[in-house]
Amino acid sequence: MKRRWLQGLLALGVAWASSSMAAPADEHITVAAAADLHQAMDEVVAAYRHDHPASKVDVVYGSSGNLLTQIEQGAPFEIFFSADSNYPQQLVEHGKAGGTPVPYALGHLVMWSASIDMRGVQVADLAQPRFGRIAIANPQHAPYGKRAEQALRAAGVWDKVQSRLVFGDNIGQTAQFAQSGNAQVGLVAESLVINSPVKGSSAPVPSSLYEPLKQSFVITRRGAANALAKDFASYVQGGQGKAILSRYGFNLPVENAP
Structure with a gap:
């Protein structure tokens, strides 16, 4: 009888040990990322998954302002990669962050067309009717849209092009x-x-016409104790993450520059 009891206890111990060594519950995270990151972040996630095959990273893309609202309303995101630094700071101020915002990239605005040769085109030239409809992101909740409005105003053509503007949600x-x-x-x-x-063809929007697109991320309150969230955030800031972001035109913010 005693022997059976010991065998049962041993089996229970083995089962407990096996369960304790299984993949932790935080082997899956969902990331909220600004839409400008779509191509770059997809590549970052693929590279991370290659190095960490047991980990699952899902990404939801949208405008930074809308993603902020979703997080504040309880959306299950562990990390928030914004297209600016303002929205992550708001998350901190509203008590929904698990850390402080970290700059990870500096974005750039360009004028792009599939049908018009944009080489040499200046922002002020967009007042000419030949440029037709002009798409910008909604300035109310998209940082790139806000910067587009700033650039058009600074170039003195905002009022002239308003009737031809088409607004994207992100x-x-x-x-x-x-x-x-x-x-x-x-x-x-x-x-x-x-x-x-x-x-298509593109021309840069001079950075002097808009506030810098200093992009930051913050780990949410939900992700504060999540080891995978912290590791993925570190990966984005590491050598391979930076190399991928650089290929998509992002620069390091001044704080992270060597």
């Missing part, structure tokens, strides 16, 4: 408007067109 949809021809020109994130399979 910068990804804005790029789609331009790529599909629903708009003749798009003021879009360089990261979405630099490696695009859709042929």
Whole structure:
């Protein structure tokens, strides 16, 4: 009888040990990422998964303002990668963050067209009717849209082009408007067109015309105790993550520069 009891206890111990060595519950995270990151982040996640095959990282893309609202309303995101630094800071101020915002990239705005040769075009030139409909992201909740408005105002053409503006819900949809021809020109994130399979022409929007697109991420309160969230965030900031972001036109923010 005693022997059976010992055998049962041993079996229970083995079962407990096996369960304790199984993949932890935090081997899956969901990331909220600004739409300008779509192509770059997909590549970062693929590279991370290659190095960590047991880990699952899902990404939901959208405008930074809308993603902020979703997180504040309880959406299950462990990390928030914004297209600016303001929205992550708001998450901190509203008590929904598990850390402080960390700058990870500096984004760039370009004018892009699938049908017009944009070489040499200046922002002020967009007042000319030949440029047709102009797509920008909604300035109310998309950082790239806000910067597009700033650039158009600084160039003195905001009032002249308003009747021809087409607003995308986020910068990804804005790029789609331009790529599909629903708009003749798009003021879009360089990261979405630099490696695009859709042929087109672009011209930079001078950075002097808009506030810097210093992009930051923050681990949410939900992700604060999640080891995978912390490891993935570190990966994005590491050598391979930076190399991928660089290929999509992002620069390191000043704080992270060597």
